[in-house]
Amino acid sequence: MKVHFKIKRFNPEKDKKPYWGEYDVEADESDRVLDALQTVKWDIDGTLNFRRSCAHGICGSDAMRINGRNALACKLLIRDAVQGGKITIEPILGLPVIKDLIVDMEPFFAHYRTVMPFLINNTTPGERERLQSPEDRERYDDSTKCILCACCTTSCPSFWARGDYVGPAAIVQAHRFIFDSRDQGAAERLKVLGEPDGVWRCRTVFNCTDVCPRDIQVTRVIGEVKAALITGKID
Amino acid sequence: MAQYHQFDALVVGAGGAGLMAALYASKSVNTAVISKLYPTRSHTGAAQGGISAALGNMEQDKWEWHAYDTVKGGDFLSDQDAVDILCKEAVEAVIDLEHMGLPFDRTPEGKISQRRFGGHSNNETKQPVQRACHAADRTGHMILQTLYQQCIKNNVRFFDEFQVVDMIVVDGTCRGVVAVELKTGEIHVFHTKALMLATGGFGKMWKISSNAHSLTGDGPAIALRKGLPLQDMEFYQFHPTGIYKMGILLSEAARGEGAIFINDKGERFMERYAPTMKDLASRDVCSRSIYKEVRAGNGIGGKDYVYLDFRPERINRFFENDGNPRRVDAEYIEKRLPDIIEFVRVYMGIDPITEPVPVQPTAHYAMGGIPTDLNARVLSDENGTVVQGLYAAGEVACVSVHGANRLGTNSLVDLIVFGRRGGKQMAEFAKQAVFLPISQDEHSPAEVILNGIRNGAGKERPGQIRKELQLHMDEHVSVFRTKQGLETALEEIHELKERYKQIHIDDKGAQWNTDLMEAWELGCLLDLAEVTAISALARQESRGGHYREDFPDRDDKIFLKHTNVWNDNRLAYKPVHIGRYQPTERKY
Numbered sequence: 055m056k057v058h059f060k061i062k063r064f065n066p067e068k069d070k071k072p073y074w075g076e077y078d079v080e081a082d083e084s085d086r087v088l089d090a091l092q093t094v095k096w097d098i099d100g101t102l103n104f105r106r107s108c109a110h111g112i113c114g115s116d117a118m119r120i121n122g123r124n125a126l127a128c129k130l131l132i133r134d135a136v137q138g139g140k141i142t143i144e145p146i147l148g149l150p151v152i153k154d155l156i157v158d159m160e161p162f163f164a165h166y167r168t169v170m171p172f173l174i175n176n177t178t179p180g181e182r183e184r185l186q187s188p189e190d191r192e193r194y195d196d197s198t199k200c201i202l203c204a205c206c207t208t209s210c211p212s213f214w215a216r217g218d219y220v221g222p223a224a225i226v227q228a229h230r231f232i233f234d235s236r237d238q239g240a241a242e243r244l245k246v247l248g249e250p251d252g253v254w255r256c257r258t259v260f261n262c263t264d265v266c267p268r269d270i271q272v273t274r275v276i277g278e279v280k281a282a283l284i285t286g287k288i289d
Numbered sequence: 290m291a292q293y294h295q296f297d298a299l300v301v302g303a304g305g306a307g308l309m310a311a312l313y314a315s316k317s318v319n320t321a322v323i324s325k326l327y328p329t330r331s332h333t334g335a336a337q338g339g340i341s342a343a344l345g346n347m348e349q350d351k352w353e354w355h356a357y358d359t360v361k362g363g364d365f366l367s368d369q370d371a372v373d374i375l376c377k378e379a380v381e382a383v384i385d386l387e388h389m390g391l392p393f394d395r396t397p398e399g400k401i402s403q404r405r406f407g408g409h410s411n412n413e414t415k416q417p418v419q420r421a422c423h424a425a426d427r428t429g430h431m432i433l434q435t436l437y438q439q440c441i442k443n444n445v446r447f448f449d450e451f452q453v454v455d456m457i458v459v460d461g462t463c464r465g466v467v468a469v470e471l472k473t474g475e476i477h478v479f480h481t482k483a484l485m486l487a488t489g490g491f492g493k494m495w496k497i498s499s500n501a502h503s504l505t506g507d508g509p510a511i512a513l514r515k516g517l518p519l520q521d522m523e524f525y526q527f528h529p530t531g532i533y534k535m536g537i538l539l540s541e542a543a544r545g546e547g548a549i550f551i552n553d554k555g556e557r558f559m560e561r562y563a564p565t566m567k568d569l570a571s572r573d574v575c576s577r578s579i580y581k582e583v584r585a586g587n588g589i590g591g592k593d594y595v596y597l598d599f600r601p602e603r604i605n606r607f608f609e610n611d612g613n614p615r616r617v618d619a620e621y622i623e624k625r626l627p628d629i630i631e632f633v634r635v636y637m638g639i640d641p642i643t644e645p646v647p648v649q650p651t652a653h654y655a656m657g658g659i660p661t662d663l664n665a666r667v668l669s670d671e672n673g674t675v676v677q678g679l680y681a682a683g684e685v686a687c688v689s690v691h692g693a694n695r696l697g698t699n700s701l702v703d704l705i706v707f708g709r710r711g712g713k714q715m716a717e718f719a720k721q722a723v724f725l726p727i728s729q730d731e732h733s734p735a736e737v738i739l740n741g742i743r744n745g746a747g748k749e750r751p752g753q754i755r756k757e758l759q760l761h762m763d764e765h766v767s768v769f770r771t772k773q774g775l776e777t778a779l780e781e782i783h784e785l786k787e788r789y790k791q792i793h794i795d796d797k798g799a800q801w802n803t804d805l806m807e808a809w810e811l812g813c814l815l816d817l818a819e820v821t822a823i824s825a826l827a828r829q830e831s832r833g834g835h836y837r838e839d840f841p842d843r844d845d846k847i848f849l850k851h852t853n854v855w856n857d858n859r860l861a862y863k864p865v866h867i868g869r870y871q872p873t874e875r876k877y
Contacts, residue, residue: 154801191395
């Protein structure tokens with residue numbers, strides 16, 4: 055089928071402001087949106103720039119705003135994306151655009167680093183694994199799925215309004231450790247997340263949950279961190 | 290003018306091997322990691338089913354059994370001293386990962402949970418053993434995340450989205466690399482005492498591939514161009530369960546949990562090819578069996594695919610036939626294989642819980658690569674001459690532990706074990722070494738090449754050449770090979786290399802020019818495809834992943850040896866390190 059793509063373009067070396075590039079692409083309805091973008095790049099216009107790597111929803115490179123909604127271009131099929139023969143693609147919002155669909159991810163990863171995204175446990179482990187019950191392991195399973203694609207954070211109106219907000223992805227990462235029975239850093243992490251730019255900027259809009267390509271219950275995860283802050287208990 | 294940096298130790302590539310090496314090197318020397326992707330985008334994250342180690346958490350197991358399985362899986366081409374290290378150190382390496390926080394699935398007692406995987410067996414009963422430590426079917430994701438987290442904790446310096454395009458080798462010693470900062474297009478020179486190449490594989494020379502777009506073999510191509518050999522390039526693994534037409538991987542863990550292959554007649558055909566291990570035979574055996582079925586007209590609807598069936602009632606029926614008391618239900622399968630079930634639902638629009646899944650072999654993993662010794666030091670010839678200051682680990686390297694065919698889960702073991710050994714070795718070396726001088730214009734050759742591509746005005750498009758290369762490789766340098774096919778492939782590759790000199794690109798700019806970098810990567814793939822075909826043509830036998838229809842038997846008298854190939858097409862061979870296990874006929 056023929057699909058008409060409208061893609062927001064910007065080349066910092068040439069353009070004063072972004073403009074829409076329009077391309078007609080022959081695609082199968084079972085193709086990924088990413089496949090069609092590759093067709094544009096390889097066969098029509100090599101100047102189009104976007105990040106991509108694994109092409110099956112695992113590496114988190116190709117988050118973009120497709121028909122007004124964040125998604126991974128490699129995990130959305132043409133038949134599910136096309137609306138009246140058209141697909142509109144823009145860079146994700148809230149991060150500075152560098153070129154075409156490529157945004158500056160540094161502010162996103164800076165927020166990630168503030169929550170101390172690593173196991174904190176100052177006891178000396180034995181020669182074998184630390185034990186953890188299947189129930190304790192299950193407790194934080196959902197947040198281990200995060201691939202740091204930024205779909206959630208860049209769909210969040212609170213983040214759009216204030217870039218200093220750590221954003222849902224960083225909170226998911228914090229949750230992954232706060233609720234891990236092996237971790238001892240909950241107090242430090244909760245201190246960061248209790249700051250004005252921590253979890254309380256979340257207004258439970260649910261955009262993050264709606265768009266998460268890993269189906270993480272992001273709003274619920276954030277709610278659990280809020281509850282931990284209020285009650286002082288982690289359970 | 291190029292920007293200049295200096296680090297005691299430098300790692301190129303931020304997958305499992307690179308991050309593990311950086312973590313260990315950074316404990317004692319000033320270390321940096323250069324990666325063309327953000328580290329968490331690396332393809333280690335796509336590994337699914339598990340990482341093997343003889344922990345014995347579920348049933349009796351021994352690292353020596355793991356070693357034998359690895360050697361047998363490699364069709365006796367593995368170097369057995371390296372395999373011993375791999376399997377022995379796997380145990381402490383997996384425990385190390387757990388201590389770093391890796392969220393493994395757990396047994397009821399709270400230990401790391403393990404499951405069955407292809408080719409892994411109890412050496413006494415010959416039955417599949419539960420050896421693969423797992424976190425659902427996203428074990429690689431968890432390894433990558435955990436290692437990156439630890440690097441952040443330890444303040445490892447990262448140069449994200451910097452692409453290495455050249456290596457500085459003077460008088461047989463490695464002194465650094467030249468890289469492009471993608472955001473600005475600026476050239477940077479990195480001066481180092483110890484460099485590790487950990488750039489992963491090159492599976493994008495095939496069309497049907499499980500590999501990421503970024504897996505273009507930059508590291509091995511640079512090594513080749515610097516006059517270093519590549520080893521055992523003819524041994525490339527085609528994983529039997531790629532999603533039909535797309536090549537997306539469906540983990541062997543599916544069969545570890547009980548899934549089976551079914552042909553058009555509804556037969557469980559692996560019973561005929563591997564009577565003991567059946568669907569859990571090694572990957573090369575399964576991939577060949579699938580294509581034999583297809584050739585016999587037993588592909589689904591007469592086409593070039595078969596079914597992978599993981600419907601619970603079917604799995605249970607085959608458990609019953611095998612006298613296996615295990616039973617599964619939909620909830621269990623969803624819990625153990627959530628990601629691959631989702632892949633099937635998203636990309637094929639079918640539900641694997643109620644329908645069988647069309648699969649075909651997909652280009653997956655390079656057993657060959659840059660030859661190294663047991664401490665990840667790169668070797669410059671068949672006599673084992675070490676290149677001072679240069680290391681390699683992970684898929685890019687050939688130690689060789691995987692021999693002619695890698696067992697499932699052993700790629701992750703390789704990353705962790707040899708990444709760690711390499712990192713420690715680099716630190717030891719860098720502590721006592723001095724920075725050897727480099728000249729002011731080390732960046733010039735790379736700049737000349739990149740500007741040549743940028744300003745090229747020929748009529749060829751890189752995208753078209755890439756497409757043709759992939760089709761030729763799928764056709765002639767795949768699961769089944771012949772002299773005629775390989776010669777045809779070589780002619781086609783040579784023609785493509787000529788046409789590559791006539792390319793033009795659209796983007797002439799500096800900043801984030803992926804048009805330019807992809808064209809440069811295509812040059813890497815072409816060089817690697819050529820030495821792959823040359824190595825395959827010269828090996829007139831069938832062993833592991835390399836199957837010659839015109840030489841269908843293994844020939845230990847002549848070919849129990851590793852291939853080294855150079856950029857000028859020169860070939861040399863070196864002996865396999867045999868240890869406890871003498872080569873025998875390989876049966877599953």
